[in-house]
Amino acid sequence: MNRFEYVRPRTIAEAVSAAALPGSAYLAAGTNLLDLMKIGVARPARLVDLNHLPGLDAVEHRPDGSVRIGAAVRNAALAADPAFARRFPAVAEALLSGASAQLRNAATAGGNILQRTRCAYFADPDSACNRREPGSGCDARGGENRLHAVLGWSEACIATHPSDFCVPLVALDAVVEIEGPGGAREVPLRDFHRLPGTAPERESALAPGELVVALRLPPGADRFAAHARYVKLRERTSYAFAVVSAAAGLRLEAGRIVEARLALGGVAARPWRAEAAERSLAGAAPDADSFRRAAEIALADARPSGENGFKIELARRIAARALALAAAGTPARLPALPASPFASAPSGGLHG
Amino acid sequence: MSMSVTFTINRAPRTIELDDPRVTLLDLLRERLDLVGTKKGCDRGQCGACTILLNGRRVNACLALALSHDGAEILTIEGLAEGDALHPVQAAFIEHDALQCGFCTPGQVMSAVGLIEEGEAGLDPERVREGMSGNLCRCGAYRGITEAVLAATRAMGATTEEDAA
Numbered sequence: 001m002n003r004f005e006y007v008r009p010r011t012i013a014e015a016v017s018a019a020a021l022p023g024s025a026y027l028a029a030g031t032n033l034l035d036l037m038k039i040g041v042a043r044p045a046r047l048v049d050l051n052h053l054p055g056l057d058a059v060e061h062r063p064d065g066s067v068r069i070g071a072a073v074r075n076a077a078l079a080a081d082p083a084f085a086r087r088f089p090a091v092a093e094a095l096l097s098g099a100s101a102q103l104r105n106a107a108t109a110g111g112n113i114l115q116r117t118r119c120a121y122f123a124d125p126d127s128a129c130n131r132r133e134p135g136s137g138c139d140a141r142g143g144e145n146r147l148h149a150v151l152g153w154s155e156a157c158i159a160t161h162p163s164d165f166c167v168p169l170v171a172l173d174a175v176v177e178i179e180g181p182g183g184a185r186e187v188p189l190r191d192f193h194r195l196p197g198t199a200p201e202r203e204s205a206l207a208p209g210e211l212v213v214a215l216r217l218p219p220g221a222d223r224f225a226a227h228a229r230y231v232k233l234r235e236r237t238s239y240a241f242a243v244v245s246a247a248a249g250l251r252l253e254a255g256r257i258v259e260a261r262l263a264l265g266g267v268a269a270r271p272w273r274a275e276a277a278e279r280s281l282a283g284a285a286p287d288a289d290s291f292r293r294a295a296e297i298a299l300a301d302a303r304p305s306g307e308n309g310f311k312i313e314l315a316r317r318i319a320a321r322a323l324a325l326a327a328a329g330t331p332a333r334l335p336a337l338p339a340s341p342f343a344s345a346p347s348g349g350l351h352g
Numbered sequence: 353m354s355m356s357v358t359f360t361i362n363r364a365p366r367t368i369e370l371d372d373p374r375v376t377l378l379d380l381l382r383e384r385l386d387l388v389g390t391k392k393g394c395d396r397g398q399c400g401a402c403t404i405l406l407n408g409r410r411v412n413a414c415l416a417l418a419l420s421h422d423g424a425e426i427l428t429i430e431g432l433a434e435g436d437a438l439h440p441v442q443a444a445f446i447e448h449d450a451l452q453c454g455f456c457t458p459g460q461v462m463s464a465v466g467l468i469e470e471g472e473a474g475l476d477p478e479r480v481r482e483g484m485s486g487n488l489c490r491c492g493a494y495r496g497i498t499e500a501v502l503a504a505t506r507a508m509g510a511t512t513e514e515d516a517a
């Protein structure tokens with residue numbers, strides 16, 4: 001790890017002005033940043049510590065029906081907020097399928113959306129990586145790429161965004177609240193993470209020095225609460241990122257789908273909202289045929305970026321699975337996730 | 353530049369001068385305070401051997417910057433027993449043969465204490481297995497660990513609402 005200057009601001013204004021100096025990085029829990037610093041992938045000259053800033057750690061249910069999640073709210077605390085979990089069960093389910101209990105106790109909402117890709121070449125300073133070092137090439141092309149993107153990738157970069165949390169959030173039209181040297185502004189989460197194009201090093205809509213202060217779910221985002229699920233396919237319970245995942249929300253009336261939401265994780269450099277698929281479900285019967293058709297539409301533009309063609313069919317099946325589970329109804333309590341290293345034999349279905 | 357940080361570690365106040373901002377809580381405990389019960393396994397948040405309670409919640413000490421947690425309350429494996437009386441989780445680990453080489457054990461024990469405190473798993477073995485999945489055991493003592501956590505939960509009088517689950 002490189003040596004760095006440590007700054008502990010006491011107000012948002014102090015934080016923003018400290019971070020405006022080149023080479024600065026915000027430190028939330030550090031579960032991603034310190035990890036990358038240990039291996040020399042991140043080398044900030046200055047850490048601006050967010051852990052002593054007041055006012056960023058509240059979950060506010062507002063009278064207009066919106067919910068504001070402070071950037072410093074811990075992943076575990078958000079999932080355990082009873083009102084939040086009741087109104088946004090798929091978000092809680094996504095949080096609880098991420099990382100491990102220890103990491104979720106530390107990790108913050110802001111840090112989660114800003115976590116970096118888990119591409120192995122990005123994490124290896126000796127490999128060519130356009131995202132880490134613009135213009136150096138991409139060793140993932142022709143390398144180990146079975147978990148890489150199948151949507152929205154470019155010749156320059158085929159990495160995915162690894163967050164579980166972001167997937168239901170993007171399905172529910174979350175908005176990112178930002179403070180920066182130029183004042184306050186907002187960006188819809190769906191536009192927050194950038195597709196790689198020719199500049200994969202530009203990962204998000206944040207300008208240098210800008211601070212995420214909160215995530216907001218708009219009024220009415222809880223109308224899917226009765227039929228909302230997150231399904232994550234992965235290789236182990238802890239420490240395994242999604243191979244593919246899907247968040248689904250449905251509004252059902254008289255046996256028909258009135259409105260649907262669908263987003264995919266692990267398939268692109270951003271959480272992937274599938275709006276055409278959502279439209280195909282409006283007015284349809286909540287059955288296997290509708291869900292399979294929606295899944296086909298969601299993956300219509302998908303193409304392998306390497307030896308990962310299998311992810312396309314996997315993503316279709318997980319999308320259809322998430323929709324079917326959502327149609328069956330949000331369970332009163334989330335089932336225990338299978339496949340812990342503690343489990344002696346596979347027990348039950350995927351998020352059953 | 354030296355910075356001073358203050359913690360309450362195993363119920364005792366400690367003020368430490370740090371000459372280097374890079375020190376993690378794990379390195380602070382092991383290398384500055386000689387509290388080597390907290391183990392360094394992967395040092396990347398991937399094994400759980402360094403689990404401690406930070407302000408009452410289980411976290412990986414290896415991915416926490418010491419400076420950042422100035423003022424925090426820390427409980428490590430060394431602070432768990434009351435004198436010679438083992439904590440119920442420690443006693444249950446011995447009773448249920450929940451270890452072989454012992455390297456992951458302090459992390460497993462601290463994680464179990466955190467899990468029982470969270471109260472989400474109760475006596476449901478499936479939830480205990482999931483809740484403990486942030487702690488790897490290379491000897492594969494998982495079965496004994498699960499039994500020990502369940503026994504300790506019972507001994508500590510936690511709710512039995514999950515009994516029928």
Ligand SMILES: Cc1cc2nc3c(=O)[nH]c(=O)nc-3n(C[C@H](O)[C@H](O)[C@H](O)COP(=O)(O)OP(=O)(O)OC[C@H]3O[C@@H](n4cnc5c(N)ncnc54)[C@H](O)[C@@H]3O)c2cc1C
Pocket residue numbers: 025026027028029030031032033034035050071097098099100103106107108109110111112113114115116162163164165210211212213239240241242396397398
């Ligand atoms: C072993 C392991 C397994 C994991 N598994 C999963 C998983 O399955 N699913 C999943 O979703 N995640 C997983 N994670 C990732 C984890 O969720 C992230 O590390 C965590 O959410 C990051 O939050 P943090 O508070 O620690 O952020 P930090 O590490 O402190 O920061 C991350 C980045 O965000 C920036 N940042 C932080 N807060 C702000 C802010 N408010 N404004 C602007 N910039 C900010 C930092 O500068 C840094 O670049 C895993 C991590 C580990 C180590």
Ligand code: SF4
Pocket residue numbers: 117119120121122128129130131132137138139140141156157158159200
């Ligand atoms: S896929 Fe993207 S992150 Fe991975 S090596 Fe290529 S450029 Fe880097």
